Amino acid sequence: MTTESPMAVTETSQELALRFYEQMRKIRSFEERADELYKLRLMAGLTHLYIGEEAIAVGVCESLGRDDYITSTHRGHGHCLAKGADVERMFCELLGKEAGYCRGKGGSMHIADHENNNLGANAIVGGSAGIATGAAFSAKARGSGQVAVCFFGEGALGQGLVYEVMNLASLWTLPVVYVCENNLYNEYTHYSETTAGDIATRAAAFGIPSEEVDGQDVRAVHAAATRAVERARRGDGPSFLLCRTYRFMGHHVGDVDRTYYRSKEEEQEWRQRDPLELARRWLLEDGLADEATLDEIDRRADELVAAGSQAAIDSPYPSPDEVGKHVYA
Amino acid sequence: MTTESPMAVTETSQELALRFYEQMRKIRSFEERADELYKLRLMAGLTHLYIGEEAIAVGVCESLGRDDYITSTHRGHGHCLAKGADVERMFCELLGKEAGYCRGKGGSMHIADHENNNLGANAIVGGSAGIATGAAFSAKARGSGQVAVCFFGEGALGQGLVYEVMNLASLWTLPVVYVCENNLYNEYTHYSETTAGDIATRAAAFGIPSEEVDGQDVRAVHAAATRAVERARRGDGPSFLLCRTYRFMGHHVGDVDRTYYRSKEEEQEWRQRDPLELARRWLLEDGLADEATLDEIDRRADELVAAGSQAAIDSPYPSPDEVGKHVYA
Amino acid sequence: MSTPSVKEVPTSHEGMREISLAQAVNEALAEELRRDPTVFIVGEDVAEAGTAFKVMTGLVEEFGRERVIDSPISEPGITGLGLGAAMTGMRPVVDIMFGDFLTLVMDQLANQAAKIHYMSGGRLKAPLTLRTTLGATRRSAAQHSQSLHVWPAHIPGLKVVLPSTPADAKGLLKTAIRDDNPVVFFEDKMMFATKGLVPDGEYTIPFGVADVKREGEDLTLIATSSMVYVALEAAELLAGEGISAEVVDPRTLVPLDRATLAASARKTGRVIVLDEGHQSYGASAEIAAVVAEDAFFHLDAPVRRMGAMDVPIPFSPVLEDETVPTPDRVLAAALELLGKR
Amino acid sequence: MSTPSVKEVPTSHEGMREISLAQAVNEALAEELRRDPTVFIVGEDVAEAGTAFKVMTGLVEEFGRERVIDSPISEPGITGLGLGAAMTGMRPVVDIMFGDFLTLVMDQLANQAAKIHYMSGGRLKAPLTLRTTLGATRRSAAQHSQSLHVWPAHIPGLKVVLPSTPADAKGLLKTAIRDDNPVVFFEDKMMFATKGLVPDGEYTIPFGVADVKREGEDLTLIATSSMVYVALEAAELLAGEGISAEVVDPRTLVPLDRATLAASARKTGRVIVLDEGHQSYGASAEIAAVVAEDAFFHLDAPVRRMGAMDVPIPFSPVLEDETVPTPDRVLAAALELLGKR
Ligand SMILES: Cc1ncc(C[n+]2csc(CCOP(=O)(O)OP(=O)(O)O)c2C)c(N)n1
């Protein structure tokens, strides 16, 4: 079942439509810059870029309030930005600087943004499924009306924990939305080699309604996410959102030669479904924006990212004695 | 979908029918005696009785050859006997005697019978799902034609491992049959409080065909198990068998006052569906046996168990220096 | 260990009540549930059943099923859920029936709960209490008899508590629940019936403060959890031989009260460490190393470790009884250490 | 640790080839896959990708996808599957990409694989090899930098191997695959490019035999895995100060070669233990305790432990570099131990 309900589309106000584009564009610029920082050896370690999947983080997070919780993954920059994080503080974290969201202690794979209730990226595949479900439990117990969203890649469907907590969420009607980003690959292995049966039925097996959506179309994602979030807020329990998508770049910044696991043709085909290009097209076609407006958004995003990354480069590392702090609260 | 295909029933030869009864009767006598040994303080620790569920172990194991593998649970005496274990050596194990299947080191919760390819009871709920799946992998890799059966209670559906290995079995078309004994309770909690959605759909979510069967009717279990085992042997992969059943006694021998979690009425209703009584009835009705024959089977079973348990009581404990042996092969 | 004979239990006096360790734990939970609405309990058979060990009897009746919650058999799931709740304003007590099942929750505990405060630069915290058991001789065999407390003790970010008496159990559990960090709380399943005096009214016991359970001059017995009773019985036997043994209970492994352990070691010059974890690579190794580091020049003999034998715990009673330290074995070791044998 | 500078690598000579540790592991796997049809490899991205660290390059091409098997991201599942296969006639090599993921497999490893031989009274066995990694300074942060080898080392029934050189890695891995017990094999992810001389042709190295990597008189540095290189560099620095340090590599934690460790300690009287696990409740505690037990009356100073700092491994390079022992820090500790500072 697909979710392109025209309803949802027509409901998308011009403001929101432009915001979709702006947020996606910000993520795209951020990730392109992160890739550069790696190539320039200004960023240590390996980072996982979200390029190509922007519509999911943005479509989902635009259906959330600031108080709502998200948990993220090793490929988490997009989720973090979409949930409202500041570009400069994120770059500071990627570079291990004191001013980073985690004082440089977390890095790319552990960015958390407590101000926007982003409970953190996670370097354990599926590792945040319990946290998201627990945040939903907490929201229900406190009667706060908050919703929790758990982002994960289709590879996380290999982790038993995901099924254990879906069972709990269903039993206890918890306000959580499981968002599966199926970008077709677990690292260098196609998901069809790691995932038996029909993914969509997995949540259903725990009594959780499941919806499949085109992850390249931000409107479709937003419409489906909005339904799931409203359902959760109403107290009707968890939902599962399966988003079809593709990562345009390597598994991580070091994964440059990919021909042994996927073809250039496949990559080209998906490039045709660039969420930014698609958005640009309908924004123009539906007369919600003109070229100039969109170019201006692009420019602002690039500017923001350039300034933020430069500020991060110039900002100081934590002092060595920070190493012993925050082991215990 | 239920499995009472008349086919299966008519196919049940008289010999096999009597064997069903004899095996179930042996298990019943064994368990009643185990309960006595506990009450008489002749058996240390707490053991989990299979009384009421005999038709599952027998129906399934009668569809297997001696070379086929099984893995069992904390409630494993029935599986062990049904797979061909010797009563006396089992009692020796329950009493921690040298002559036991595991030299007294395993006890009730860890009985394994390598001679009949019973890879062992397991005190970790769901803990043997990987072992059974791996045995099936091994059988396929060695081209041995063996099948592996994984017995587990519905409580094991709470363990993520079970889903991880069902996914592997489905992906790799492994000859394994997952037999879920749904006796309605996880210890003292009704499964409806621990299990969301429809159990039968859980295996299906991994592309594994699932069949539900009346676990009190040994013919129905045997018919369904035979189909699943044949499917596995043919190389068509795993199956899931969901058996509706009930444990007549406590969760373990010490669980005597059960009224706080289940009613006497419920227990009485299920007693009406005693797998031995049901078998006795159709054996007589179908003219496959007369009272005398069945009474004789009962007598032999009681005799076997009486002799076996007495021999176990009289047999020696391991010498203390056994404690340091078999840590490493 | 086997439940200690009542003789060790001092007789009741002013402002104290004699209750079992199970009752002490029950009181701690009830008091914290009462004072803090964010506290809840989740675990298998914790509600009407009151746990497999009947430790929580009466709690669901008072606090309801929203706060004393029966879970599926999903140790990783409930630990993860507890962590998420802890990170968002609650104070969960996750009940893991047997310590052997820590094997299932180490990812949520060690990779998630232990690290979130540090990884977030101090901005997130996880006030999670995980209650579980340890200890053998219950005839429960290899998968229900382990004492795995050294695993979490090795992970920075976790605190590890091993109470020995009802009074300690109550005061330390209340501290655990109020602590802003993940705490793993171990109770020896053989001690639940053990009785002891517990102060009336509200009190807590700070972490990182060892307790001298018996004073002595000739020898120090550092003992954890139920091994404290083994040490106390051994001290009695040693007294019979004219040897004065001091019994020190660290009470918490993380934080560890090095000072008190070292002070006793410096005083007596001879130390035996008793811990029911397997001896090799166990908690007793850290304690022995710490004592050697802090009291080296005062030691007259190498620190002696006595842990569970390095074998899976066997079912057969005659074998299982061989695997754990006993008063007699401690006596023998002590006399050897003192050059009396 | 940081990859050792090439200077430590002796130049090639008769009957030896200089290859990297990754190549050595690759050769060991290829040779065992060739000689024994029951050997197979299962893990994430082990086939065409040849693992995330490219250690298995070429194996799937030679042995096919039936024996070099890409798995879902199911560490508990593939470990359990490996165990079942091991119990029924196969010799699986389960590949766990990062040692940090041991958190997920401890039940299959510690409750199942480690105990099945014992629990079955010696009638079943589990010849399972689990290959994984350890080590920090790769800028991989808290969940991809741990050295958790002390966990399996604490569990009777498991063997634990920590090779430091390509030659040791090859010989020990072949021994692991042929061993009838579950073996956990740790490789420091920073050592894969480290080169060393490896004997031509077929050979194995027995477990439980420590290797003296450098002889010395004044001080013993007991070091595991990549810490061996840190110790060797420190020994060089100490030589510059006129101090002769012996470097001993246990190579296997279980079984542990107590005799060789004690002999060196008795000879030098001063010992530093270097291990990249967290210092508290780590492998270094056991080694320190063992040395103290066996060489107490020959020790001139308490055994000094140097492990990873007791903090989650931070991402920021300036912080991460603070957490691990370095040659300079070892030098300073050694001089202090020798009363030279
Ligand atoms: C438990 C665990 N196993 C393995 C890894 C190594 N790993 C990191 S990302 C990844 C692939 C994840 O695939 P998916 O979940 O689809 O996310 P994607 O990278 O495609 O966004 C793997 C195997 C890990 N981080 N955690």
Ligand SMILES: Cc1ncc(C[n+]2csc(CCOP(=O)(O)OP(=O)(O)O)c2C)c(N)n1
């Ligand atoms: C991982 C794990 N968690 C908890 C337990 C404690 N326990 C033993 S049996 C049991 C209930 C199992 O229920 P089910 O799987 O339905 O089997 P049944 O006892 O009904 O045959 C529990 C919770 C355990 N042995 N292992």
Ligand SMILES: [Mg+2]
């Ligand atoms: Mg993916």
Ligand SMILES: [Mg+2]
């Ligand atoms: Mg049940």
